[in-house]
Amino acid sequence: MSKTPDPSPPLRAFLARERRLVAAARAARKRAHAPYSRFHVGAALLAASGTIYRGCNVENASYGLTICAERVALASAVAAGERRFVALAVASAGGVTPCGACRQVLAEFAPTLKVIVTDAAKRGRCRTFVLDELLPHRFVF
Numbered sequence: 001m002s003k004t005p006d007p008s009p010p011l012r013a014f015l016a017r018e019r020r021l022v023a024a025a026r027a028a029r030k031r032a033h034a035p036y037s038r039f040h041v042g043a044a045l046l047a048a049s050g051t052i053y054r055g056c057n058v059e060n061a062s063y064g065l066t067i068c069a070e071r072v073a074l075a076s077a078v079a080a081g082e083r084r085f086v087a088l089a090v091a092s093a094g095g096v097t098p099c100g101a102c103r104q105v106l107a108e109f110a111p112t113l114k115v116i117v118t119d120a121a122k123r124g125r126c127r128t129f130v131l132d133e134l135l136p137h138r139f140v141f
C-alpha cells in the first residue's frame, strides 16, 4: 500500500486558501434569507488583494427581486473597490453551480474565475470549474 506524499509548501498553502474560501461560503450560507424557497446559498469571493467577500441569497416576496449569494458577494467586493478576483466558493444543498445571471455578472470581472461548488450536506465534497467553462460565449459588446 502506497502512502500519499505530503503536498509541497506551495500546494499546501493553495489547499489551505481553498479550504478557507469553502468554509467562508458555508458560514455565509447560514445568513441566507430564503423564506420562500428554503434553498439557502452562501458564496465567498476571493479578491486578488487576498480579501474574501461573503454573500448569501436574499429573497423577496416579489420573487423577481431576489438576489443570489454570488452577486451579493460580488457587489460587496466591487463596492469595496475590488475589481480583480481569483476564486469563488458556493455552498448549497446539493452543491449547485451559479445560475446563468450570476455567471454573466461574474464574467464581467473575471471570465477565468475558479469556481468551487460544495454540497453543504456532505462535508468536504467539492467540484471545481473555470467560469468560462460554465459560461462559454458570454455576452460581450
Ligand SMILES: [Zn+2]
Pocket (backbone or CB within 6 Å): 068, 069, 070, 071, 098, 099, 100, 101, 102, 103
Ligand atoms: Zn445566481
